[in-house]
Amino acid sequence: MTNIILCGGNGTRLWPLSRTLMPKQFVKLFEEESLFQKTVIRNEKVCDSQFIVSNAEQYFLAVDQLEELTHNSTSNTRHSTQYLLEPVGRNTAPAIALACLALDPEETLLVTPSDHLIKDEKAYLEAVEKAKYLAEKDNLVTFGITPQYPETGFGYIEAIASVIVESDSDSGMDVIHFHEKPDQQTAQQYINKNQEDQSLSQSTITKFFWNSGMFCFKAGIFLEELEKYAPEIYTASLKAFQNAKQEAVIRIHHEEMMNIPSESIDYAVMEKSDRVKVVPADIDWSDLGSFDALYEELPKDENSNSSLVLSDSKKEHKANDQLPITNHATGNLIISEKQVAVVDVDDLIIIDTADALLISKKGSSQKVKEVVKTLKERNSELPNIHVTAHRPWGTYTILDESNGYKVKRIVVKPGKRLSLQKHYHRSEHWVVVSGTAIVTQGTETYAVRANESTYIPIGEIHRLENVGKIPLVMIEAQVGEYVGEDDIVRMEDDFKRA
Incomplete structure (x- = not known):
């Protein structure tokens, strides 16, 4: 079984802790582990491979945190990992469809968000085994969380089963309807209905569950149902996948991705298919949505x-x-x-x-999230990035910024280098604090060591590289009429960024 991990969320309701370039799933909130890392560790117990769907910016966070798990693991090997990068998010149905197209149609998939907290791991693994059993019988399986209170921030699943069938540990419940996030009164009605059915003697029971956003099915079965109920998403996803850069990392082209209708898996497939089952999952779950x-x-x-x-x-x-x-x-x-x-x-x-x-x-x-909306309307960078930004080559921290200048602390990881680039609006002064910088400036390449400096004029093609075995730490002072992060023209890039 393959674990598809969806990493595309931005966690705007946890701003300013969560930002676009460091969303909540990668922030270390519990036991010095991120929710993403906890997802990987939890699902490695039942899956033999993982397929990570991410955008290009968050991809490097995933790679770094997986490497950290490998470094800290007592095992010499971890499960195989594939990556698919979306240039822009188009919701869960296209993300899952693109992953399914890359896998064997008979492969059973466990689809999980990367930002959920699950504390009862034993109950979770038992629920996954039930879902796997049903998925192998060509069902589309979702996981329903028994609601503890009338929550208005979640969607709900209404399901039905006979009392006899429900006692079978391998059977799920048939889904009657998926419900939108309710108001307080409607949510309370769902809770009351659950309590009423528990007290009645009857042959069938109806229950309401929180919609967890986790699924289990065969790749081919999902694609069949997607083609049947959302053919426009299926066709556009298939075309985007066929035209993608099929390298070690699958990269979808921006134009192709934009041509895929944006839709959730619930709207596109689960609400329409007659193959849907729900597995009740009392797993001490939270989506940490606020x-x-x-x-x-x-x-x-x-x-x-x-x-x-x-x-x-x-x-x-x-x-x-x-x-x-x-x-x-x-x-x-x-x-x-x-x-x-x-x-x-x-x-x-x-x-x-x-x-x-x-x-x-x-x-x-x-x-x-209303605050984040206001900040975006002001064209603020605050929803997007922290003072310390994580890049594929390392990090930079903004130490000071005002009109006409910006000062950064730059850390380049061993063996990494920045893109070959130039700037139209700023010059850069570099002072090495520790390590040795290999600097390309125009046609010249030279070393800059600790307590030495160099200068990059406006418009000069340049590159910074760390060939040493320790992190390269340096201070960069940018001076110019504009010092925004988008004043970068890349000629070459090891990380294939635009």
């Missing part, structure tokens, strides 16, 4: 405060002596990159990063 949800999952102190202290560069836990100070404060969630103290405040969400501060009442954190 800071309220994150608060529930983090440890609490004696006053019910949850906190997480992040470093300003690697997003890892700091020592306990830097945890927030909470005096006469209860029920707060505090995540910060610096020391925070709160006094006489209750039930607040305080998220403090190097370049943005969010303060919200608990219960209102779903509205964070």
